[in-house]
Amino acid sequence: MIYPIVAYGDPILRKETRFIEQGELDLKEISDNMFETMYNANGVGLASPQVGLNIRLFVVDGTPFTEEDEDDEDEDPDPSLVDFKKVFVNPEILDQDGEEWGFDEGCLSIPGIRGEVFRPERVRIRYRDLEWNEHEEVYEGVAARIIQHEYDHLLGKLFIDYLPTLKKQFIKKKLTDISKGKVDADYRMKFALRR
Template sequence: MIYPIVAYGDPILRKSTRFIEKEEMDLKKLTADMFETMYSANGVGLAAPQIGMNIRMFVVDGTPFSEKDDEDDDDEPDLSLVGFKKVFINPEVIEESGEEWAFEEGCLSIPGIRGDVYRLDTVKIRYRDADWNEFEEEYGGMAARIIQHEYDHLLGKLFVDYLPTLKKQFIKKKLTDISKGNVDADYRMRFPGRR
């Protein structure tokens, strides 16, 4: 099942999510649906609030970043992302460390807007998979960034929160337009005030 992506301005994107109880829902079905929704929107990550669910869960697949972009010969593929496809249920970031680095991020809930976000290059995270197995793992580079971006969604934070004040002022009208449904996206969206 492909869910519509919740657009910027919807209050659920600003709420802190709740932990999922074991056997509360069909996690395998929800995981499959979230991956299907993410792929249909050409994303590399999708958090539960982005499909209107206030639960601590997100999916990632970094494969697009592991493929070489033919248009840019200097752009080397990130081979560490080959096979980086996971679901994170009830994740808790234990530690973020390393050097800060910038990357131009975007978000399926905020189509057409991108901006440089500085994040630490290593993250240690504890989470469960769809079979309720618990893991504690450390990720670096682009994998860490994807995790940090999606984890922020579970805390009610968006990448635009990290942008400099001037950039925020520059995109303010675009954000308002998105919240009103005045945006072009090549996937289904759900806008605040509309059901």
């Protein structure tokens, strides 16, 4: 099932999510629906608040980035994205380190807006998989960035929070329009403030 993606302006995007208890939800069904929703919107990551769920879960699939690299003969595929399709249940970032680097980020909840965000190059994360096994892993490069972006959603943070003040002022009207439903997106969205 494809969920509508919650648009900027909905309070759920600014709330910290709650941890999931083992066996309380059908996480396989929820994550399958989230993957379907993400693919429908051409995303590489999707966090539960973006589909209206106040739980600590996100899904990722870096395949679109590796396909872009294949099209560009001068570009080697990012090794961090090979087989990078995962479900993160109750994730906790334990450490972020390495040099901060900039990348042009966007968000399915904020269509049509992008901006350069600086994030550390490495992340160490503990999470559970769908079988409730605990993992602790280190990710680098674009995979680390995707994880940090989606993890921020679980804390009520958005990529626009990292943008310089001038850029925030520049996009203020666009953000207001998105929150009111005045936006073109190729996927179904849910608006809190539609008038």
